[in-house]
Amino acid sequence: VGFSKTGIAALLIALAGIAPARAQDTRIFQFALQNGMQVVVVPDHRAPIVTQMLWYRVGSVDDPPGLSGMAHFFEHMMFRGTPTMPSDQFAQTVARNGGEDNAFTTHDYTCFYEQIAKDRLRLVMGLDADRMVNLDLSDANVNTERAVVLEERRMRTDNDPQSLMREQMDAALQLSHPYGRPVIGWPEEIRHIGRLEARDFYLHHYAPNNAILVVAGDVTAEEVRTDAESAYGKVPARTLVPRAEFAQPPRLGETRLAVTRPDVKVPVFTRIYRVVSYTGAKPGEAEALEVLAQLMGGDATSLFYKELVVKRRLASDAGAAYSGYARDSGEFDVYAVPRPGVRLDVLEQAVDAIIKAYTVAPPGTADLERAKTQLVADATYQRDSQYSLASAYGQALVIGLTADDVEEWPQRIRAVTGEAVQQAAIHDLIKREAVTGILTPAPGQHP
Amino acid sequence: MKRWLISLVVLLAFGSTAQAVEVKSLAAPKGEQVWFVEDHTLPMIAMTVALPAGSAYDPAAKPGLAAFTASLLDEGAGKLNSTQFQTALSNRAIRLSATPDRDWLIISIVTLTDNAKDAFQLLGLALSHPRFDAEAINRVRAQMLSGLAQEDEDPATVAAKGFSRAYFHDHPYAHPVNGTPQSVAAIGAGDLKGFAATHWVRDNVRIAVSGDVDEKTLAGLLASAFGGLPARPAPQLPAVGRVGQPGVQVIPMPVPQPTAIFGLPGLMRNDPDFIPAYVANYILGGGGFSSRLMGEVREKRGLTYDVDTSLQDYRKAGVVVGQVATRANGMRQTLDVIRQTFADYAADGPTDKELADAKTYLTGSFPLAFSSNVGIVGQLNAFQRVGLPVGYVDKRNSLIDAVTVDDVKRVAKRLFDPAKLTIVIGGSLEAARAQAAPLPGADKPVAASAPPRSTDPHPAAPNAGKPVTPKPLAVPGKTVPHKP
Numbered sequence: 001v002g003f004s005k006t007g008i009a010a011l012l013i014a015l016a017g018i019a020p021a022r023a024q025d026t027r028i029f030q031f032a033l034q035n036g037m038q039v040v041v042v043p044d045h046r047a048p049i050v051t052q053m054l055w056y057r058v059g060s061v062d063d064p065p066g067l068s069g070m071a072h073f074f075e076h077m078m079f080r081g082t083p084t085m086p087s088d089q090f091a092q093t094v095a096r097n098g099g100e101d102n103a104f105t106t107h108d109y110t111c112f113y114e115q116i117a118k119d120r121l122r123l124v125m126g127l128d129a130d131r132m133v134n135l136d137l138s139d140a141n142v143n144t145e146r147a148v149v150l151e152e153r154r155m156r157t158d159n160d161p162q163s164l165m166r167e168q169m170d171a172a173l174q175l176s177h178p179y180g181r182p183v184i185g186w187p188e189e190i191r192h193i194g195r196l197e198a199r200d201f202y203l204h205h206y207a208p209n210n211a212i213l214v215v216a217g218d219v220t221a222e223e224v225r226t227d228a229e230s231a232y233g234k235v236p237a238r239t240l241v242p243r244a245e246f247a248q249p250p251r252l253g254e255t256r257l258a259v260t261r262p263d264v265k266v267p268v269f270t271r272i273y274r275v276v277s278y279t280g281a282k283p284g285e286a287e288a289l290e291v292l293a294q295l296m297g298g299d300a301t302s303l304f305y306k307e308l309v310v311k312r313r314l315a316s317d318a319g320a321a322y323s324g325y326a327r328d329s330g331e332f333d334v335y336a337v338p339r340p341g342v343r344l345d346v347l348e349q350a351v352d353a354i355i356k357a358y359t360v361a362p363p364g365t366a367d368l369e370r371a372k373t374q375l376v377a378d379a380t381y382q383r384d385s386q387y388s389l390a391s392a393y394g395q396a397l398v399i400g401l402t403a404d405d406v407e408e409w410p411q412r413i414r415a416v417t418g419e420a421v422q423q424a425a426i427h428d429l430i431k432r433e434a435v436t437g438i439l440t441p442a443p444g445q446h447p
Numbered sequence: 448m449k450r451w452l453i454s455l456v457v458l459l460a461f462g463s464t465a466q467a468v469e470v471k472s473l474a475a476p477k478g479e480q481v482w483f484v485e486d487h488t489l490p491m492i493a494m495t496v497a498l499p500a501g502s503a504y505d506p507a508a509k510p511g512l513a514a515f516t517a518s519l520l521d522e523g524a525g526k527l528n529s530t531q532f533q534t535a536l537s538n539r540a541i542r543l544s545a546t547p548d549r550d551w552l553i554i555s556i557v558t559l560t561d562n563a564k565d566a567f568q569l570l571g572l573a574l575s576h577p578r579f580d581a582e583a584i585n586r587v588r589a590q591m592l593s594g595l596a597q598e599d600e601d602p603a604t605v606a607a608k609g610f611s612r613a614y615f616h617d618h619p620y621a622h623p624v625n626g627t628p629q630s631v632a633a634i635g636a637g638d639l640k641g642f643a644a645t646h647w648v649r650d651n652v653r654i655a656v657s658g659d660v661d662e663k664t665l666a667g668l669l670a671s672a673f674g675g676l677p678a679r680p681a682p683q684l685p686a687v688g689r690v691g692q693p694g695v696q697v698i699p700m701p702v703p704q705p706t707a708i709f710g711l712p713g714l715m716r717n718d719p720d721f722i723p724a725y726v727a728n729y730i731l732g733g734g735g736f737s738s739r740l741m742g743e744v745r746e747k748r749g750l751t752y753d754v755d756t757s758l759q760d761y762r763k764a765g766v767v768v769g770q771v772a773t774r775a776n777g778m779r780q781t782l783d784v785i786r787q788t789f790a791d792y793a794a795d796g797p798t799d800k801e802l803a804d805a806k807t808y809l810t811g812s813f814p815l816a817f818s819s820n821v822g823i824v825g826q827l828n829a830f831q832r833v834g835l836p837v838g839y840v841d842k843r844n845s846l847i848d849a850v851t852v853d854d855v856k857r858v859a860k861r862l863f864d865p866a867k868l869t870i871v872i873g874g875s876l877e878a879a880r881a882q883a884a885p886l887p888g889a890d891k892p893v894a895a896s897a898p899p900r901s902t903d904p905h906p907a908a909p910n911a912g913k914p915v916t917p918k919p920l921a922v923p924g925k926t927v928p929h930k931p
Binding site for chain 2: 079159299316
C-alpha cells in the first residue's frame with residue numbers, strides 16, 4: 001500500500017492561487033460517537049464517490065505469543081461472513097452495488113475500506129458494523145482461510161528471495177520488539193491458529209472504541225454523523241486490554257546478515273537503520289529524515305544515483321527511503337544493486353562514504369530545495385486519489401498523531417534546514433542501530 | 448498552423464446525480480487524438496499519451512528495442528544531458544514515465560499547474576530531440592540486464608514470458624517486452640535512434656489530459672510537447688496467425704510455490720461480442736471474490752491466494768489470460784478445478800443472478816475510474832488506445848446493461864473451452880510435469896509478457912522503504928487496470 005512516504009496535507013496554501021470555479025473547502029471534520037468510535041470526514045466533491053476506511057488499533061504487534069500472523073489472519077476472517085451476510089456475501093454485496101473493497105494489516109494497525117457511490121455509504125457502514133461483532137468463526141472457515149494465508153505467504157515471501165531477506169533483516173534489527181516478527185507470520189505459527197484463538201482475538205480487539213472511521217468523498221460531516229450513528233452507534237463499546245508497551249533497548253553492535261541462495265539471480269546490498277518515527281521524534285526530526293532520504297536516494301538526482309550509478313558505475317540502481325509512520329521505531333533503508341563484476345564490499349564502502357558525507361557537512365542549498373519541492377509536491381499528488389487522501393489521515397491518527405500533523409506536514413518539510421538534515425544523519429544513521437544485508441546468488445548462478 | 452479546437456463534448460453522467468464529467472475532444476492539427484477533462488480543484492495536471500511504439504514493433508533480431516528506446520526518453524535531450532534533464536524535472540517535481548506495452552509506448556506526465564509549461568516543453572524536447580548519449584545507453588543497458596536477471600527470480604514473470612512465447616509462436620507478440628540478455632547486449636545507438644525516428648511520430652498519437660488547465664492554455668502546451676514530432680505515418684503491425692499450444696509446459700524453478708499462466712483465444716476489441724465477453728469473463732474470473740474461479744479455488748478449497756482471468760485486447764489479437772499460484776502438490780488439483788469450472792460455464796452459462804450482479808458491479812463501479820486526474824487520463828487513454836470514439840464514455844454502461852443471459856451463454860460456449868487452454872507453469876513440481884508432455888522449447892529461454900519496465904531509472908527498491916506489510920487481501924496488480 002503506497003503511502004509509506006508522505007503525510008499528505010491540506011492544500012489551503014497551494015489552492016489559494018487557482019481558479020475559484022470549483023476550488024473547494026478542504027477543511028476536515030472530526031467527532032466521536034458515544035461508544036468511543038472516532039470519526040474523520042474529509043470532503044472531496046470532485047465525483048459522487050466515497051471512500052470509507054475503518055482503521056483498527058490492532059496489528060501484528062498484538063499477535064499472541066506463538067501465534068504470529070494472527071492479526072493478518074483475522075483481517076482475512078473478517079471477510080468470511082456473519083449470520084445476516086453469510087459466506088462471501090460481504091464482498092458480493094459491495095460488488096453488486098458497484099463498490100470496490102479490500103483490507104490490509106501492518107505491525108501497528110488493520111484497515112478495511114470500500115470505495116463506492118455516495119448513496120451507498122450507509123450500506124457499507126452497515127456491513128462493517130455487522131462484521132465488527134457478528135462474525136461467523138466456524139472451524140471450516142478458519143481451516144480454509146489458514147490454507148489461503150499460507151499460500152499468500154508463499155506468494156509474497158517464500159517465492160521471493162528479496163522478501164525473505166527483508167524478513168530476516170527485520171527479525172535481526174529488533175532485539176525483542178514484535179516489529180521483528182513478520183506481519184504475515186511464521187509458517188509454523190500460522191498453522192497453530194485455530195477457531196478459539198481467533199475468537200479470543202476478535203473479542204479483545206474488534207470494537208468501536210478501538211477504531212477510527214475515515215470517510216473521504218462527496219459527503220458532508222452531518223451526513224456522515226447521521227449514518228455513522230445509525231450504523232456504528234448501536235455497537236457497544238468493549239473494555240479493551242491495554243496494548244503492551246514493548247521496550248526497544250539500544251543495540252550494542254552492528255549486525256550483518258549474509259544470505260546465499262540458489263533462487264537469487266542478482267546480488268543486492270541493503271541496510272536497515274532503526275531510527276526514530278514520527279511518533280517518537282523531536283519536532284522536525286522525522287521531517288529531516290524524510291528530506292535526508294530524498295537527498296540521498298530519492299530519485300535520479302540523488303547523491304546515490306549520481307555517484308554510484310552514473311559517475312562511478314558501481315551500481316545499476318541505488319536508493320534510500322524513510323518509513324516513519326509507526327507507533328515505535330521507524331526505519332531508514334538504503335540499498336544498491338552492483339553492476340556485474342563489482343564486489344559488494346567495494347560497493348558498500350562507496351555507500352558508506354556517501355552516508356558519511358551527510359554527517360560532515362549540510363547539503364547544498366539547491367539540492368535541499370529540490371528535495372523539499374519533491375516531498376511537498378507529493379502531498380498535492382497524493383490528494384488526487386481519494387484513497388490516498390483518506391489514508392493520510394487514517395495512518396496518522398491510528399498511530400497517535402493528529403489531523404494537524406497531517407495538515408502541517410508540508411510546512412514542516414519546508415522548514416527543514418540543511419543543519420537539521422546533517423544532525424539527522426549524525427544521530428540516526430548509526431551502524432550499531434542497523435542490520436546490513438548481503439544477498440548473493442549461489443555459486444555459478446551469476447555471470 | 449491549424450489550432451487545437453474543441454470539436455465534441457461528451458458528458459458522463461453519474462447515475463441520478465447532477466454531477467457529470469465533461470470529456471472534450473480537441474481537433475488537433477495533424478490528426479492526433481486529444482481528450483480533455485477540465486477540473487480546477489487541485490493545482491495539478493495529468494496527461495497520458497500513447498504512441499504506436501510498443502514492443503511488437505521490435506525487429507525480430509532485436510527484442511527489447513522499443514523498451515530500451517522508451518527507457519531513454521528521460522535520459523537527456525537537446526542541450527541537457529541525462530543528469531541535467533533529470534534535475535530539470537526534479538526541481539519542478541514533474542513526474543514523467545514512459546512504459547512500453549506490446550502495442551504502445553505509454554507516457555505519463557503529472558505536474559503542478561505552476562510548472563506545466565516547463566513540463567510540456569521538457570516532454571517536447573525529449574520526444575523531438577533525444578540525445579542517446581553513450582553514457583546513458585550503457586547505464587540503461589546495465590539496468591535492463593539487471594532487471595532481466597531479476598525477472599528470472601519471479602515464477603509469475605517467467606511463466607508469463609513462457610506463455611506469450613508458446614501462445615503467439617512467430618508473431619512479435621511472442622517475444623519479451625524487455626528483450627533477452629543477448630538482444631539487449633546487442634542493441635546499439637543506431638538501433639535506438641532509428642527506432643525513435645521511425646516510431647515516435649505524430650500520426651496515431653492518443654492523448655488524454657485532466658486537471659487545472661483551460662482549453663486555450665492546453666492547446667499551447669500540447670503544441671510545445673508534440674509540435675516537433677514528425678508527421679510521417681506510423682508503421683503497421685503484422686497480422687497474428689496461428690495461436691495457442693494447448694497443454695501444459697513447465698519451466699523449472701527452485702521456488703516453493705509454482706505459478707501458472709493459462710490462456711486461450713479471446714475476442715478482438717471490435718468484435719460485436721466483445722462487451723458480452725467482458726461480462727462473461729467477469730463472472731468466470733474477472734470479478735475478484737465474486738468470480739466463479741475465486742469461489743471454487745480459494746473460498747471453497749483454500750488452494751490459492753488469488754486466481755483471475757482477464758480479456759487482453761491487443762491491436763492484432765484478443766486473448767483470455769489467467770493466473771494462479773499454489774503449493775507444489777496442489778497444482779494438479781488446482782488446474783483440474785479451473786478446467787472443470789471452464790467446462791461447466793461453457794456448458795451452462797451464467798445464472799440470472801450472476802449476470803444481474805455482474806452488470807450492477809460493472810456499471811456501478813465505472814464512475815470510480817473518474818474520481819482523480821490520474822485515474823481519468825488512465826481510463827480515457829485506455830479507451831483511445833483501442834480505438835473507441837469519445838462518445839463511448841457515455842454509451843459504455845448502456846452496452847453492458849443490454850447484455851442478456853443468452854449473449855453470455857453464447858460467448859461462454861464460444862470462448863471457454865478448457866481443451867484450448869495453453870498452460871505454462873513457472874516452478875518445479877513433479878505432479879504438474881506428469882500432466883502432459885512438455886511443449887517443444889520448454890527448456891529454452893522463454894519470453895514475454897513481463898511487466899513492462901518503466902523508464903524511471905529509479906524503481907522502488909527491492910522492498911526498501913516499504914513496511915513489511917502484506918498488501919491488500921485480494922487481486923494483486925495483474926488484473927486489467929482499466930475498464931473496457
